[in-house]
Amino acid sequence: MKLILLGPPGAGKGTQAEILSKRLGIDTISTGVMLRAAIREGTELGRMAEGYINDGKLVPDDVVVGIVKERLSQEDCEKGFILDGFPRTTAQAEALTASGVEIDKVLSLEVSDETIIERLSGRRECSKCGTPYHVVFKPSPNGDKCPCGGELIQRADDNEETVKNRIEVYHNQTEPIKEYYQAQGKLVVAYGKEELADTTLEVAKALGLED
Ligand code: ADP
Ligand code: ZN
DSSP: OEEEEEOOTTSSHHHHHHHHHHHHTOEEEEHHHHHHHHHHHTOHHHHHHHHHHHHTOOOOHHHHHHHHHHHHTSGGGGGOEEEESOOOSHHHHHHHHHTTOOOOEEEEEEOOHHHHHHHHHTEEEETTTOOEEETTTBOBTBBTBOTTSOBEEOOGGGSHHHHHHHHHHIIIIITHHHHHHHTTTOEEEEEOOSSHHHHHHHHHHHTTOOO
């Protein structure tokens, strides 16, 4: 299955991607995770992307298209993959199509703007492996540490001002992608629920994975 996860920041895409990855035996490719890793490692890509991310703006299309294409060209992607956080503009979606990658389904995970703000304020992330957590909705089994031993930290772009920008960017730049894939008959929709397990069920239903 070659799958795209769409949805506003904080919709739970990363968490659902992780669950689907295990269930389907395919890797998740998250541009957000890749960019934050580059920032941690202090690479040229990281230094370039950091300002955009901390302002809640999008990193330029050619940059993200480049890193995604490179990742998708690796052999393990042939059996399938889950794209989380890419494409995020119509230009990125068009570049993906132009690169010859055939997407099977695009899942839009829908949540309200109010929910997003609530979610992002409690969101935490492992500083070592990048696994997402939430202080209320998805606490770490190891308390204030990740099972890998890493510290749980709040992302620099989860502050109120940046969150507002990210929501606006989502509505203006990313949401139009839904129409792009709707026109190709690939769009399916799931509504995010309060409980993680309920959202997981909605996602499975939308993808026709129930058993
Ligand atoms: P969220 O979905 O919670 O906003 P992500 O980790 O997907 O978090 O993205 C965080 C930030 O990384 C974005 O606000 C943006 O600055 C940058 N980014 C991630 N993916 C892309 C992309 N496909 N195109 C442009 N910028 C991106
Ligand atoms: Zn970890």
